[in-house]
Every structure is written in structure tokens, then in C-alpha cells.
Amino acid sequence: MSNFPHQLRWFTSVVFSALVGVAVLLGLIEPAPTLLPLLLFGALAVFSEHRAVTLPGGMNVTAGFMIEMASIVVFAEQRSLLGPLLVGAAVGIYQPNFRRGMRGWLPFNSGIIGLATVIAALAYRAAPQVVTGEMPVAILGAVPPTLAFVAVNWLLVATSFRVEHTRTFREMIGDIGPAWGQQLPFALLGLFLGRLYLDVGPAVVVLLVVPILVARETFASYLRVKEANEATVRVLIQALEAKDRYTAGHAERVARFARYVGEDLKLMPGRLERLRFAALMHDIGKLVVPNHLLNKPGKLTAEEYAKVRSHERVSVEMLTRIDFLAPLADVSVGDHGEAGVEDESRPIEPHIVAVADAFDAMTSTRSYRRALSQEIAFRELRDKSGSQFNTQCAEALIAAIERRGERYGAGFEEAQQEWAVAPPEAGLGSAGLGDLAAPAEVAAS
Numbered sequence: 104m105s106n107f108p109h110q111l112r113w114f115t116s117v118v119f120s121a122l123v124g125v126a127v128l129l130g131l132i133e134p135a136p137t138l139l140p141l142l143l144f145g146a147l148a149v150f151s152e153h154r155a156v157t158l159p160g161g162m163n164v165t166a167g168f169m170i171e172m173a174s175i176v177v178f179a180e181q182r183s184l185l186g187p188l189l190v191g192a193a194v195g196i197y198q199p200n201f202r203r204g205m206r207g208w209l210p211f212n213s214g215i216i217g218l219a220t221v222i223a224a225l226a227y228r229a230a231p232q233v234v235t236g237e238m239p240v241a242i243l244g245a246v247p248p249t250l251a252f253v254a255v256n257w258l259l260v261a262t263s264f265r266v267e268h269t270r271t272f273r274e275m276i277g278d279i280g281p282a283w284g285q286q287l288p289f290a291l292l293g294l295f296l297g298r299l300y301l302d303v304g305p306a307v308v309v310l311l312v313v314p315i316l317v318a319r320e321t322f323a324s325y326l327r328v329k330e331a332n333e334a335t336v337r338v339l340i341q342a343l344e345a346k347d348r349y350t351a352g353h354a355e356r357v358a359r360f361a362r363y364v365g366e367d368l369k370l371m372p373g374r375l376e377r378l379r380f381a382a383l384m385h386d387i388g389k390l391v392v393p394n395h396l397l398n399k400p401g402k403l404t405a406e407e408y409a410k411v412r413s414h415e416r417v418s419v420e421m422l423t424r425i426d427f428l429a430p431l432a433d434v435s436v437g438d439h440g441e442a443g444v445e446d447e448s449r450p451i452e453p454h455i456v457a458v459a460d461a462f463d464a465m466t467s468t469r470s471y472r473r474a475l476s477q478e479i480a481f482r483e484l485r486d487k488s489g490s491q492f493n494t495q496c497a498e499a500l501i502a503a504i505e506r507r508g509e510r511y512g513a514g515f516e517e518a519q520q521e522w523a524v525a526p527p528e529a530g531l532g533s534a535g536l537g538d539l540a541a542p543a544e545v546a547a548s
Contacts, residue, residue: 172293
């Protein structure tokens with residue numbers, strides 16, 4: 104974590120003061136929490152925070168909510184909300200944050216997690232008696248506190264980003280679903296262990312330590328595999344770049360446009376990740392296509408056209424030989440033709456890649472044609488919707504680009520490639536293959 108931003112000082116003061124105020128109020132109106140479980144769960148919360156796994160985006164993932172949920176269950180028997188609040192606040196005790204320049208994160212994290220935990224405890228207390236009673240119906244009791252915790256935590260963190268002027272509420276709205284999905288399993292396990300603590304006593308603490316260690320190792324293993332997969336893709340993209348700088352840049356842009364469409368269509372994070380890999384790999388078969396054909400300024404002969412089109416078959420063969428990329432073979436280079444282009448029973452990913460691929464091909468300068476304007480590219484996508492392109496995907500890409508205020512095409516290209524012969528202003532090739540020469544032209548040449 105970076106040094107504490109000075110913009111967050113007043114926000115942290117407000118949040119931490121609110122935590123202290125709520126703690127004092129609860130201490131006055133409710134029974135004091137029992138000391139032994141308070142110390143045990145507080146220590147486990149601190150231990151869990153120090154076993155965090157840092158995701159590529161910089162966010163830490165811990166089993167902390169499992170401990171907080173267990174404390175909610177245990178202190179609910181004592182009618183104490185102060186106990187869960189203090190356990191949640193203990194999360195802020197993170198040794199690296201005691202360094203100079205980092206200390207502001209201590210009250211920041213304690214305030215946010217402490218308030219989120221006490222609201223979650225209140226939601227558990229307010230839940231119908233049936234979901235806090237006997238198993239297995241009691242499992243439902245994990246749902247209200249999880250929703251409350253995620254909502255309060257998201258609201259406070261989103262506000263902090265807004266105060267810091269780094270992210271808006273709209274940009275963070277997509278984080279709610281994944282956060283709910285990540286916390287619910289921990290909540291279920293915490294609820295079970297909390298009830299076990301009530302039945303067995305402090306000896307169950309050993310069972311609480313094991314899931315923390317297992318959760319960390321599971322996340323760490325996942326990240327190691329993910330990093331290996333990313334490294335494989337990077338190597339393939341670098342091979343493309345070494346062969347043809349334009350092709351590599353094209354893959355990155357197609358991945359970006361595909362993400363725009365996927366987000367607009369509300370695809371889940373797992374599908375978005377698969378879509379990104381599919382878009383990056385959609386042209387990988389061009390490694391076997393001669394450069395003079397990929398960048399030929401004139402028209403392709405029938406034989407040359409067949410060689411260029413062979414990259415789709417090669418792409419499928421290459422992807423199917425790499426375990427984690429094998430499921431992407433059909434998604435990357437699936438049939439994008441008229442058959443089934445609007446068929447809702449078929450996966451949407453191939454159509455997303457097709458639209459993203461065509462848009463970048465039209466708005467980029469190629470050997471056979473200079474970049475078209477964004478307006479012409481949009482019109483082409485709409486004119487071919489329902490036949491060559493899926494209408495929903497085409498409209499989603501157009502809407503996403505317009506909403507972001509981005510410009511592509513003639514006059515707005517990100518990178519200019521130097522050509523031996525200046526490309527003509529007009530020419531076909533929306534699919535990126537150039538214009539197929541007529542047989543008579545081939546015979547005459």
C-alpha cells in the first residue's frame with residue numbers, strides 16, 4: 104500500500120470519529136462484551152489481515168470477514184454489538200502501516216471495517232428468528248449481514264476514492280457484485296464456526312486458524328497460475344509484435360473494445376477475463392502467415408487469400424494445444440457469419456470479438472487502406488448488423504465509446520506505422536483481409 108494521501112485526512116477523521124462515537128454509545132446502552140472471545144476474535148482478525156494476498160489490481164484479499172461473521176454470531180448471544188465493532192476495528196492493526204507516512208491507514212481501515220461490521224451485526228440481529236435458529240435454515244442468516252457489510256464497506260471506500268479524485272461511483276459500481284461473491288463463502292464459514300464456538304467453546308479457535316491459512320494459500324496458488332497464464336499470453340503477443348508491430352497493437356485494441364462491450368452487456372468477471380484472452384489471441388494464427396501477405400498493399404489473389412484465411416484454422420490448433428487457452432479456441436475465431444449471428448442460444452463472446460475486430464480494422468491504417476473515420480465505422484457496423492455483426496454487440500460498442508467520449512479512426516489513431524508505400528484513402532478490408540482480386544485480374548498479372 105502507498106503512503107497515506109493527504110486528501111483523505113478529513114474523511115478518515117470523520118469515519119474514525121463515527122466509529123468511536125458508536126462504540127461509546129453502545130458501551131453505554133448495551134452489555135459489555137465478554138473479554139475472552141473479544142481478545143480471541145480480535146487477535147484472529149489481526150492475524151488474518153497479516154495473511155492477506157495482494158491481487159494484481161492492488162486490492163488485498165483476506166479471510167477477515169469469516170472472523171467478523173463468527174464474532175457477530177457469538178456476540179449476538181450476548182446481545183452485544185460492541186464486540187463485533189471492536190473485532191472489525193482490529194483489522195486496522197496492520198504492522199506495515201505503522202511506518203512513517205503510512206499511519207493514516209490505521210484509523211482509515213479500522214473506521215471503515217469497524218462500521219461495516221457493526222452494521223452487519225445489526226442486520227444479523229434484525230433477521231427473522233428462523234434464520235438465526237437451527238441448521239440448515241440458519242445458513243440463510245449469513246445473507247443479510249453479508250449484504251450489509253458489502254454495502255457499507257463499498258459506500259465508504261467509494262466515497263474515499265471520490266474524495267481522493269481517483270475513481271467515481273459509476274466506475275466502482277461494477278465492484279459490488281464481485282465483492283458480494285467473494286464475501287459470502289467466508290460469511291457462511293464464519294457463521295458455522297461461530298455457532299461451533301458457542302457449542303464447543305474456545306477450543307474451536309484452532310479451526311478458525313486453519314481456514315485463514317487455507318484461504319491464503321488458495322488465493323496465492325490462484326494468483327501463481329494466473330501470473331503463469333498472463334506470462335504465456337505476453338510471450339505470444341511479443342511473438343506477434345516481433346513479426347508485425349501492427350498485428351500486436353491490433354490485438355491489444357481489440358481486447359479493449361471487447362471489454363467495453365462485455366462490461367456494457369453486464370458479463371460476469373470470469374467471462375470478462377475469458378473474453379479478454381480470446382480477443383488477445385484472435386489473430387495468433389497470423390504467426391504462420393508471411394508478412395508480405397499481411398501487409399500487401401495491392402489486392403490478394405485467390406491463393407494468397409486462402410493462405411491468409413488459414414490463420415483462423417492455425418489459431419484454433421495453437422489454442423487447443425495450450426490447456427488454459429483451449430476453451431477460447433471457438434470464442435476467438437468462431438463463425439461470425441450470417442448463420443446464427445442473432446441466435447441468443449449461442450455464446451455471445453465470438454460476436455463481441457468480431458465487432459471489436461472489425462471496428463479496429465476500419466479505424467486503423469492498413470497497407471490497403473488508410474483509417475476510416477469513426478462515423479463511417481459506426482455506420483458500417485450498423486449497416487451490417489443482423490447479417491455480419493450481432494446487433495446487440497455493435498450497438499453496445501458504439502454506446503460504450505460514445506459514453507467515454509473517445510475518438511478513433513482518421514486523425515485519432517493511437518500509433519502511426521510507417522509504410523513503404525502510402526496506403527490509398529479508400530479500399531475494402533473491414534475484416535482485415537484486404538480486397539480479393541478477381542480471377543481475370545490474377546490471370547492478367
